Amino acid sequence: MFDKMSLQSKVNIFYPPLPANSEDNCFWRKPAGCAHNLAISNAASRADGPILLICEDNESVEQSIQELKYFSLNKNFKVFSLPDWETLPYDIFSPHQDIISERLSALYHLPEFDRGVLVISITSLMHWLPPQKYISANSLELKVGQRLSISQIREQMILAGYQAVESVLEHGEFAVRGSIIDIYPMGSRLPFRVDLFDDQIDSLRMFDPETQRSLEKVKEIKLLPGREYPLDDTGIANFRNAFHELFDIDFRQCPLYQDVSAGIDTPGLEYYLGIFFDNLNSLFDFLPSTTIICHEGDLQKAGEQFWENITRLYKDRQVDRYRPILDPDTVFIRIDQIMSNFKNYREIEIKDHADAFDLETMPLPDLSSEMQLKKPFIALQKLISKNRERILFCAETAGRKETLLETLKYIGIKP
Numbered sequence: 001m002f003d004k005m006s007l008q009s010k011v012n013i014f015y016p017p018l019p020a021n022s023e024d025n026c027f028w029r030k031p032a033g034c035a036h037n038l039a040i041s042n043a044a045s046r047a048d049g050p051i052l053l054i055c056e057d058n059e060s061v062e063q064s065i066q067e068l069k070y071f072s073l074n075k076n077f078k079v080f081s082l083p084d085w086e087t088l089p090y091d092i093f094s095p096h097q098d099i100i101s102e103r104l105s106a107l108y109h110l111p112e113f114d115r116g117v118l119v120i121s122i123t124s125l126m127h128w129l130p131p132q133k134y135i136s137a138n139s140l141e142l143k144v145g146q147r148l149s150i151s152q153i154r155e156q157m158i159l160a161g162y163q164a165v166e167s168v169l170e171h172g173e174f175a176v177r178g179s180i181i182d183i184y185p186m187g188s189r190l191p192f193r194v195d196l197f198d199d200q201i202d203s204l205r206m207f208d209p210e211t212q213r214s215l216e217k218v219k220e221i222k223l224l225p226g227r228e229y230p231l232d233d234t235g236i237a238n239f240r241n242a243f244h245e246l247f248d249i250d251f252r253q254c255p256l257y258q259d260v261s262a263g264i265d266t267p268g269l270e271y272y273l274g275i276f277f278d279n280l281n282s283l284f285d286f287l288p289s290t291t292i293i294c295h296e297g298d299l300q301k302a303g304e305q306f307w308e309n310i311t312r313l314y315k316d317r318q319v320d321r322y323r324p325i326l327d328p329d330t331v332f333i334r335i336d337q338i339m340s341n342f343k344n345y346r347e348i349e350i351k352d353h354a355d356a357f358d359l360e361t362m363p364l365p366d367l368s369s370e371m372q373l374k375k376p377f378i379a380l381q382k383l384i385s386k387n388r389e390r391i392l393f394c395a396e397t398a399g400r401k402e403t404l405l406e407t408l409k410y411i412g413i414k415p
Helices: 035-046 058-071 097-112 132-137 150-159 233-246 255-261 269-275 299-319 335-344 378-386 398-410
Strands: 026-029 051-055 078-081 116-121 140-143 173-177 180-183 192-197 200-207 214-218 220-223 292-296 346-350 357-359
Touching (some): 035 058, 035 292, 035 357, 078 097, 097 132, 150 173, 150 180, 233 255, 233 269
Parallel strands (some): 078 116, 292 346
Antiparallel strands (some): 140 220, 173 180, 180 192, 200 214
């Protein structure tokens, strides 16, 4: 909650102002370096709902995730992302299994997302998503002591989009060896080994996919669907019916149509998501009303550029008569539709604005060493001598940490 009379004042970055309601935007002037993500982490600690951080591009998403996780250590909330597919619009390739796994995990946990920070790029936000009920309805729980038929679980795994292999190495794979079933669930950090005694689960263990060695035991595991679209009877029927309505071609000459009809998970089906379901959701359908939307950069411009790229690729890829593609509005959400949803939520904009709060921070001075001088680290020494506050030194690796410690030791500082 903030007071209009206090705008333009300097505020403590550890207690950043929050918007009172969806009618009043709260502006933060962008502070130095990565301090805005420190402010977002602190805001998430105080807010009565989750924060959706929208970035201009995928690089900003990755950087924000790293910084937010660092600033949010030991805080009782989660920082995660809904990653981009990392494919071009209308690509004939599917995203990497690890990306699909992370996306499905994020979508599965969104209904319970009441605190924390979700980070997404504006281009990812412009994709339609499967309905909320698809993820929950197609998830499976396995518990120790549960009765389980190998033939039944094999059929369920294939139907859910998992691939049968000899040895499980990646997300979305499973293997059956006698009474042992290895599964690498989507959204899981490690794969699991299911050991059966007759038709009952005797034990569940995590295992290392590289060494295949069993690790610690668990009591239950959650199996998410292996993809964002269904290849069950209903999904295939929806696809076929829509294909017949939309495209005037000889379906016998269309490999894509024939593959889906046979239940084959052919690459690039993500861009046909809209005809597997009766309706789709946007990310906003997954968010609680208490969500605070936070964003920086020119999202409107980034979204318009992405839409131009979509329409250009749509025209370019219509040359293949026997791989017809869906029109952009069936696959993507226009930027104006996205921006119009912001008004339903409280909003923080990180930008220079007449009414912006100044999150009181200062950029670091140039601390470069001058090895030709008698005191090569004089800039660092001056900073330390003038600053009465605690100073945190960070190093990227253990090796650089040792180098930094030697440097500090050289100027008489022992952390």
